[in-house]
Amino acid sequence: MSKRIDVSDLDVYYGDFLAVEGVTMTIEARSITALIGPSGCGKSTFLRTLNRMHEVIPGARVEGKAVMDGVDLYGKHVDPVEVRRQIGMVFQRPNPFPTMSIADNVLAGVKLNNRRLPRSEQEEIVERALTGANLWNEVKDRLNRPGSSLSGGQQQRLCIARAIAVRPQVLLMDEPCSALDPISTLAIEDLMNELKDDYTIVIVTHNMQQAARVSDRTGFFNIAGTGKPGRLIEIDDTSVMFSSPSQKATEDYISGRFG
Amino acid sequence: MTAVSVPPKPVRRRRRLPAYAPWAVLAGALGVGALLSLLSGTFTFTGALLFGALVHVVAITTLSAVVEGRRWATDRLATTLVTAAFVLAAIPLVSLVVLVLRFGMERFSWTFLNDDMVGIFGASVEGGVFHAIIGTLWVTGLCSLVAIPLGILTAVYLVEYARPGPLKRAITVLVDVMTGIPSIVAGLFAATLFMVVVGPQYKAGVMGAVALALLMTPVVVRSVEEMLRLVPNELREAAYALGVPKWLTVVKVVLRTAIAGITTGVMIAIARVIGETAPLLLTVGIVANVNWNAFDGRIATLPVYVFRQYAQGGASVDRAWAGALTLILIVMLLNLVARLVSRYFSPKGAR
Numbered sequence: 001m002s003k004r005i006d007v008s009d010l011d012v013y014y015g016d017f018l019a020v021e022g023v024t025m026t027i028e029a030r031s032i033t034a035l036i037g038p039s040g041c042g043k044s045t046f047l048r049t050l051n052r053m054h055e056v057i058p059g060a061r062v063e064g065k066a067v068m069d070g071v072d073l074y075g076k077h078v079d080p081v082e083v084r085r086q087i088g089m090v091f092q093r094p095n096p097f098p099t100m101s102i103a104d105n106v107l108a109g110v111k112l113n114n115r116r117l118p119r120s121e122q123e124e125i126v127e128r129a130l131t132g133a134n135l136w137n138e139v140k141d142r143l144n145r146p147g148s149s150l151s152g153g154q155q156q157r158l159c160i161a162r163a164i165a166v167r168p169q170v171l172l173m174d175e176p177c178s179a180l181d182p183i184s185t186l187a188i189e190d191l192m193n194e195l196k197d198d199y200t201i202v203i204v205t206h207n208m209q210q211a212a213r214v215s216d217r218t219g220f221f222n223i224a225g226t227g228k229p230g231r232l233i234e235i236d237d238t239s240v241m242f243s244s245p246s247q248k249a250t251e252d253y254i255s256g257r258f259g
Numbered sequence: 260m261t262a263v264s265v266p267p268k269p270v271r272r273r274r275r276l277p278a279y280a281p282w283a284v285l286a287g288a289l290g291v292g293a294l295l296s297l298l299s300g301t302f303t304f305t306g307a308l309l310f311g312a313l314v315h316v317v318a319i320t321t322l323s324a325v326v327e328g329r330r331w332a333t334d335r336l337a338t339t340l341v342t343a344a345f346v347l348a349a350i351p352l353v354s355l356v357v358l359v360l361r362f363g364m365e366r367f368s369w370t371f372l373n374d375d376m377v378g379i380f381g382a383s384v385e386g387g388v389f390h391a392i393i394g395t396l397w398v399t400g401l402c403s404l405v406a407i408p409l410g411i412l413t414a415v416y417l418v419e420y421a422r423p424g425p426l427k428r429a430i431t432v433l434v435d436v437m438t439g440i441p442s443i444v445a446g447l448f449a450a451t452l453f454m455v456v457v458g459p460q461y462k463a464g465v466m467g468a469v470a471l472a473l474l475m476t477p478v479v480v481r482s483v484e485e486m487l488r489l490v491p492n493e494l495r496e497a498a499y500a501l502g503v504p505k506w507l508t509v510v511k512v513v514l515r516t517a518i519a520g521i522t523t524g525v526m527i528a529i530a531r532v533i534g535e536t537a538p539l540l541l542t543v544g545i546v547a548n549v550n551w552n553a554f555d556g557r558i559a560t561l562p563v564y565v566f567r568q569y570a571q572g573g574a575s576v577d578r579a580w581a582g583a584l585t586l587i588l589i590v591m592l593l594n595l596v597a598r599l600v601s602r603y604f605s606p607k608g609a610r
């Protein structure tokens with residue numbers, strides 16, 4: 001249940017503004033790819049192009065290729081809705097649906113799509129997804145309470161459960177821990193380690209230790225100056241990136257000399 | 260860094276006025292106000308209140324300045340002024356309700372609600388509003404049937420689908436202009452429309468409904484638009500990221516999240532048109548009997564009923580007040596329903 005994505009020559013625009021330029025990289029299956037880089041260099045923008053969430057912003061568009069399973073996600077006749085069902089996403093700020101209970105939040109992918117499932121199957125999905133997100137033990141007695149009654153860290157794990165409940169091939173995470181305390185962060189990092197057996201994971205993070213701890217490969221984005229497009233400087237195995245990167249800029253960034 | 264080397268002053272304790280002080284001052288001030296009113300010529304109640312209020316503002320501020328210091332005196336002054344503004348604003352509202360209740364209760368009764376005006380003349384004290392209630396329900400109901408879906412769909416288009424451009428701007432401007440249409444113009448428009456399309460003899464409740472729909476739609480659009488804009492974008496994105504198509508996201512996330520606010524907005528819009536008189540005078544007129552058919556013949560409505568009864572004078576004036584009371588009760592009932600609906604739908608447990 002996981003796929004690799006081959007991105008080649010991807011340019012990402014907001015209207016006329018070129019935000020990210022010429023990204024070529026391979027996102028390996030069953031592994032965690034971390035994207036690091038200074039603020040505003042286009043990590044979030046690039047991540048959102050992978051499941052075609054970028055184009056929901058008015059005027060936003062993408063040029064280039066992102067091939068998964070031999071199909072170009074940006075090819076003709078590819079339905080973005082279909083892409084998003086295969087490539088799930090977890091956002092920076094936890095965003096459970098406020099009108100839904102914990103269980104309904106997990107089932108949101110099913111219920112919002114008007115799919116009907118027998119009760120037993122629904123319960124099974126809820127338990128599987130919540131267990132997968134390391135949340136089951138904490139909420140199993142209050143599945144009918146509103147999702148917003150949970151703590152921030154629990155809400156974020158609820159959002160992860162919601163994303164994996166629809167069994168995507170790939171999971172994108174945009175700074176999933178930046179609003180969380182260290183303990184919740186640890187819980188989510190453990191979770192990612194378990195999830196990578198089944199999913200391809202791409203995570204954007206500002207936290208260098210986190211990238212070093214959890215990821216198998218690390219990509220470094222940088223920007224030449226404000227108004228200039230962001231670029232992928234290099235991508236390699238995490239151990240290589242953190243010990244002997246081939247680019248000077250990467251070394252400076254990782255050792256904390258700028259950014 | 261000289262500021263750091265100066266040892267900080269200890270936090271001082273301040274003497275405060277006791278909690279009953281403002282009330283005591285108020286009572287005293289009202290006494291002085293009564294005295295002043297007496298001195299200024301003849302004693303009037305309003306005079307006493309006015310003078311009393313002025314004396315109170317000065318007295319409480321001075322007293323506070325002496326005992327508590329300047330900052331607290333400013334606080335007292337502001338509190339007093341804000342409270343006075345609130346009381347001033349509440350006076351018309353309360354007196355309106357009291358007035359309608361007092362005059363309305365003269366004739367208001369169960370029989371009044373269940374009687375029509377067939378065979379009632381001049382000084383007769385019988386008669387009721389049943390026919391007008393039915394008419395108002397018909398006209399407002401038909402109007403809502405058109406205006407609510409139209410308004411909600413327009414708002415959904417504007418907020419969720421329209422791209423910035425001439426079409427969106429044109430619709431927004433048109434809605435703005437429509438909000439400002441005087442109700443009599445809407446009535447004239449509906450009357451003329453039906454005259455041209457159906458014929459000059461045609462009179463029916465549906466004409467009034469069209470006129471009211473013209474007034475109600477922009478109000479619905481406006482309030483629903485506001486509500487939809489309040490739905491955080493993150494929720495839309497969360498739904499998209501789960502592979503939910505846009506229309507389902509709009510229906511099941513955006514509208515569902517905003518439904519409490521939408522209900523309130525719609526109810527306010529209904530309350531706004533249910534009391535409209537001018538366009539109904541022009542279109543549906545008034546009759547004495549119950550007309551169950553909104554598509555044929557004149558139909559009585561509560562506002563026009565009140566207008567006619569009041570214009571006739573004499574014993575009819577009591578009926579006018581009772582009719583007004585009925586109208587207010589209906590609006591309050593609608594409000595109650597709206598509150599229950601929004602309580603039921605609003606997000607729960609968000610601390």
Ligand SMILES: Nc1ncnc2c1ncn2[C@@H]1O[C@H](COP(=O)(O)OP(=O)(O)O)[C@@H](O)[C@H]1O
Nearest residue numbers: 014019038039040041042043044045046057227
């Ligand atoms: N919705 C948007 N509209 C226009 N420009 C945007 C939008 N979102 C981000 N940008 C621009 O794109 C660039 C990259 O932003 P982003 O991807 O958020 O950076 P990062 O996630 O690496 O901090 C920035 O210059 C930012 O100003």
Ligand SMILES: [Mg+2]
Nearest residue numbers: 043044045174
């Ligand atoms: Mg970002």
